[in-house]
Amino acid sequence: MPAHPWLADRTDRFDSSGIRKVFDLAAKMKDPINLSIGQPDFPAPDSLKEAACKAIREDKNGYSQTQGAAALRDRLQQRVDEEWGHADRKLLVTSGTSGALNLAMWALVNPGDEVIVFDPYFVMYPTLCEMVGGVPVVIDTYEDDFQINLAKVEAAITPKTKLILFNSPANPTGVVASDAAARGLAELAAKHNIALLSDEIYREFCYDGALPSPAKWNDQAIVVDGFSKSYGVTGWRIGWVHGPAPLIDKMAALQQYTFVCAPNPLQHAAIEAFTTDMTPQVDAYRERRDHIVTGLRDAGYEVAPTGGAFYVFPKVPEGRGTANEFVTRAIENELLVIPGGIFSRRDTHFRISYAASKATIDRGLEVLRRLVKG
Template identity: 90%
Template sequence: MPAHPWLADRTDRFDSSGIRKVFDLAAKLKDPINLSIGQPDFPAPPALKEAACKAIHDDLNGYSPTQGAAALRDRLQARVDEEWGHEGRKLLVTSGTSGALNLAMWALVNPGDEVIVFDPYFVMYPTLCEMVGGVPVVIDTYEDDFQINLAKVEAAITPKTKLILFNSPANPTGVVASAESTRGLAELAKKHNIALLSDEIYREFCYDGALPSPARWNDQTIVVDGFSKSYGVTGWRIGWIHGPSALIDKMAALQQYTFVCAPHPLQHAAIEAFHTDMSAQVDAYRERRDHVVAGLRDAGYEVAPTGGAFYVFPKAPAGQGSASEFVARAIEHELLVIPGGIFSRRDTHFRISYAAPMATLDRGLEVLRRLAKR
């Protein structure tokens, strides 16, 4: 039963994000080693900040068209057309990638429809599915080093399967799906006429080669992207989604009745991203990835190969209980990491974000070395 008689039954399906609870805990500690935050630690580029101030002073403070400010939307559409060349592929600017995911779920999923989700998953996926009445069908990837096992996907497909949610580079694992498995997933969705949504918010953070997007092999793939992670502007809430025009048109109509539009002045500021080189930041994160993975393995932790985003997902040491229990001990040493059960039906791993200064990463690795020896 809901906690209050006025609350809808659907509110029993979720609680406050466990990640937010760790954020709240961080505020209470004197000198936390915070490796929990899933946002870049570099500042927004000066050109973007100046453009934001200019847009506000130029009184671009009212609503934009629901589809997005024309100046930004046209730039993004041109880039999408150049990259994919898909006939009928259309674009919508959204209130962050979270807004895009919400709109896509509302537009695609009927009550009772099945949605394939890969475990571990971005924390929103199962909850968003259930909020619209969908049924999450969870496919475990632990035994496959967090790669997609196509045989498992084929076995999970039923006449009720409507959508596959795919995230690469992945949160929480940092794993980039192989080109082979990505192509296989794209072709499998096409074969069964199932919608495939590719969440590519971390696509700029690929350290070992370009991201293999399923849109390369399936022209009906729905792609979610945004500026938040790549440019250090998570609070601006500027995302976008592109896919078949009939779907995007219906999502735009839904946006009229929900978010209305993405923040207007910040849409104009985001145009500066097209002239801003972030390769130095990506290179720095690649170096941190290598440093953290090497440090964890030297300390005896199991870590799957990670190729993107800014996360690693090590296994908690054997003989020390669940990952949640291990994280509780880490927090006693003022090290903030996220228990893997927040992202999974298993409680065996934990998430580290290396979106932190190298000195902070070294402090965290030292705590983890000590905990591994217990």
């Protein structure tokens, strides 16, 4: 039963994010070793900040078109057309990638439709599915080093399957799907006439080669992206989605009745991103990835190969309890990490974000070395 008689039944399907609870805990701690935050630790580039102030001073403070400010939308559409060359591919600027995901779910999923989700998953996926009446069909990837097993996917497809939710580089694992997996998933979706949504918000954080997007092999694939992670502007809420024109048009109509539009002055500021080089930041994160993976493995932790985003997803060492119990002990030692059960139906791993200084990472590794010894 809902906690209050006025609340809709659907609100029983979710609680406050476990990640948010860790953030709230961090705010009360004096000097936490915070390896929990899923946002870049570098500041937004000065060029973007100055462009935002300029847009506000120039009174670009009203609504934009629902589809997005024309100047930004045109630049994004040009880039999408150059990359994919799909004749029927259209683009919509959204209120963050979360806005894009919400609009896509509302536009695609009927009550009772099945949505394939890969475990571990971004915390939002199953909840969004259930909020629109969909049925999450969860495919475990632990035994495959968090890569996509295409045989498992094909076995999970039924006449009720409507959508596959795919995220690479992945949150929480940091794993980048192989070319073979991305292509196979694209071809499976086309074969069965199933919508495929590729969440590529961490696309710029690929450390071992370019991201293989399913849109390369499936011209009906829906792609979600944004500026938040790549440019350190998570609070700006500027995302975008591109895909088949009839779907994008309907998502734009839904946006009119929900988000209305993404923040207009910040849309104009985001245009500056097209001429801003973030290579030094990406290179720094690659070095941190190498450093933390080496440190964890040297300490005795099992870590799957990770090629992107800014997360690792170590397994709790044998004999050290569940992930929730292990993270509780970490927090008692002032180390903030996220228990894997927030992202999974298993409680065996935990998420570390290396979007932190090397000094903070080293402090965290020292705590983790102590915890593995008991």
